[in-house]
Amino acid sequence: MDDIQQLREAVQSSPDNLPLRKILAKALMKHERYEEAEVEYKEALRLAQQDEELKIGLADAFRAQEKTGSGLVLIEELVQQATPPGRAWIVYAKLLLQSKQVEEAKEAYENALAVDDNLRDAYLESEINLQMKQDQEPERIKLREGGDEAEDPDSSSYDIERPKMNFEQVGGMEKVKEEIRMKILHPLKHPEIYKAYGKKIGGGILLYGPPGCGKTHLARATAGEVGSNFIPVGISDILDMYIGQSERNLHAIFQKARNLKPCVLFFDEVDALGASRTDMRQSAGRKVINQFLSELDGVEYDNEGVLVLAATNAPWHLDSAFRRPGRFDRIIFVPPPDAEAREAIFRIKLEGKPIGELNYKRLLKKTEGFSGADLEAVVDLAIEGKLEDAIKSGVPQPLQTGDLEKAIKRHRATTKEWFSTAKNYALFANEAGLYDEILDYLNLKK
Numbered sequence: 123m124d125d126i127q128q129l130r131e132a133v134q135s136s137p138d139n140l141p142l143r144k145i146l147a148k149a150l151m152k153h154e155r156y157e158e159a160e161v162e163y164k165e166a167l168r169l170a171q172q173d174e175e176l177k178i179g180l181a182d183a184f185r186a187q188e189k190t191g192s193g194l195v196l197i198e199e200l201v202q203q204a205t206p207p208g209r210a211w212i213v214y215a216k217l218l219l220q221s222k223q224v225e226e227a228k229e230a231y232e233n234a235l236a237v238d239d240n241l242r243d244a245y246l247e248s249e250i251n252l253q254m255k256q257d258q259e260p261e262r263i264k265l266r267e268g269g270d271e272a273e274d275p276d277s278s279s280y281d282i283e284r285p286k287m288n289f290e291q292v293g294g295m296e297k298v299k300e301e302i303r304m305k306i307l308h309p310l311k312h313p314e315i316y317k318a319y320g321k322k323i324g325g326g327i328l329l330y331g332p333p334g335c336g337k338t339h340l341a342r343a344t345a346g347e348v349g350s351n352f353i354p355v356g357i358s359d360i361l362d363m364y365i366g367q368s369e370r371n372l373h374a375i376f377q378k379a380r381n382l383k384p385c386v387l388f389f390d391e392v393d394a395l396g397a398s399r400t401d402m403r404q405s406a407g408r409k410v411i412n413q414f415l416s417e418l419d420g421v422e423y424d425n426e427g428v429l430v431l432a433a434t435n436a437p438w439h440l441d442s443a444f445r446r447p448g449r450f451d452r453i454i455f456v457p458p459p460d461a462e463a464r465e466a467i468f469r470i471k472l473e474g475k476p477i478g479e480l481n482y483k484r485l486l487k488k489t490e491g492f493s494g495a496d497l498e499a500v501v502d503l504a505i506e507g508k509l510e511d512a513i514k515s516g517v518p519q520p521l522q523t524g525d526l527e528k529a530i531k532r533h534r535a536t537t538k539e540w541f542s543t544a545k546n547y548a549l550f551a552n553e554a555g556l557y558d559e560i561l562d563y564l565n566l567k568k
Contacts, residue, residue, distance in 0.1 A: 164180065178197070228250050252365050380423060496535055
């Protein structure tokens with residue numbers, strides 16, 4: 123971390139600068155470098171042995187490393203004072219919870235709020251409530267005896283599809299389809315060849331690009347192409363308010379896919395589940411990510427035949443650990459539909475509607491950069507423009523090329539905003555070349 127290195131150099135230049143050491147220790151805690159933070163807090167305490175802020179920070183560093191006993195000895199000295207700081211009570215509550223003293227942790231937390239209500243911590247509060255609930259009633263979710271899968275009463279509620287569509291229903295995008303064929307389709311159709319080279323059948327592909335460009339459509343078509351089961355996974359299927367339940371939900375979904383293989387697991391808006399851990403303030407989100415990475419690795423469970431597809435509009439927000447080989451090791455850019463795909467979309471959206479002779483070449487020329495969702499909006503606008511005439515005459519008027527051209531003028535391509543953001547990442551945060559395809563699409567030099 124550049125900022126931490128700069129702080130270290132500043133401290134080396136001025137080792138007795140107490141405020142500077144405090145800033146460095148806090149920065150190390152923020153970046154989860156707890157052992158180093160412990161060292162810095164101890165060094166700072168040599169300069170100011172009675173500094174309460176430093177003692178609280180050191181106790182918190184002990185807590186983060188699960189050195190519970192050391193943390194309790196240090197923090198108990200503070201909370202036994204006449205007027206303990208509110209934050210001391212918070213760290214004390216966390217340490218008590220870590221040592222399974224739930225009632226005492228609740229009391230300490232309430233003491234913290236009595237000192238300063240702004241110290242309210244929703245995550246700590248939920249952990250205390252959950253542990254109290256678990257102490258009062260038997261655990262709801264148990265592992266099957268001798269088995270892997272959690273007995274989750276809701277596990278059967280996941281949507282399991284057998285898509286009938288395939289790549290023939292996906293117009294254009296041949297480059298994207300070919301990459302999917304190499305990674306997913308060919309291994310399933312020619313397993314003996316891949317096994318001869320020691321290549322596993324399965325793995326992960328991350329689809330990224332502007333919203334509305336058919337990433338979900340491609341995922342369904344991929345499942346239909348191989349005749350496999352398809353499980354679409356949304357954020358609401360995973361995240362749960364109770365601590366630990368989100369991880370269990372994620373494991374249950376992967377287990378369901380393993381039991382139904384060959385199976386395509388599709389995670390839409392995966393950045394919401396796998397956001398960069400450095401941006402997270404609470405540990406709950408990090409635990410979900412760690413569980414996700416563990417499931418992808420397939421260390422404890424066999425992922426052979428489980429194909430994981432994920433889509434995101436913001437790959438730069440995804441934790442870099444997901445891009446490690448063996449996880450989402452193939453990252454595919456899904457651009458706005460090309461001319462062939464746009465014509466196919468127009469024909470699909472206009473099917474069954476009254477239309478005249480349409481000049482598709484003119485329409486395609488004016489919709490460069492439009493997403494599939496944009497084209498659907500254009501058709502809707504054109505229809506709205508004809509409805510008034512149809513109501514007056516009592517006869518549906520056919521859509522003409524001019525009607526669609528008027529609608530195109532009224533609707534701006536929604537992909538432009540996405541590309542303005544993506545261009546900055548491709549130009550200035552692209553050391554590994556992940557976003558070269560964006561530069562190629564925009565005709566920008568690398």
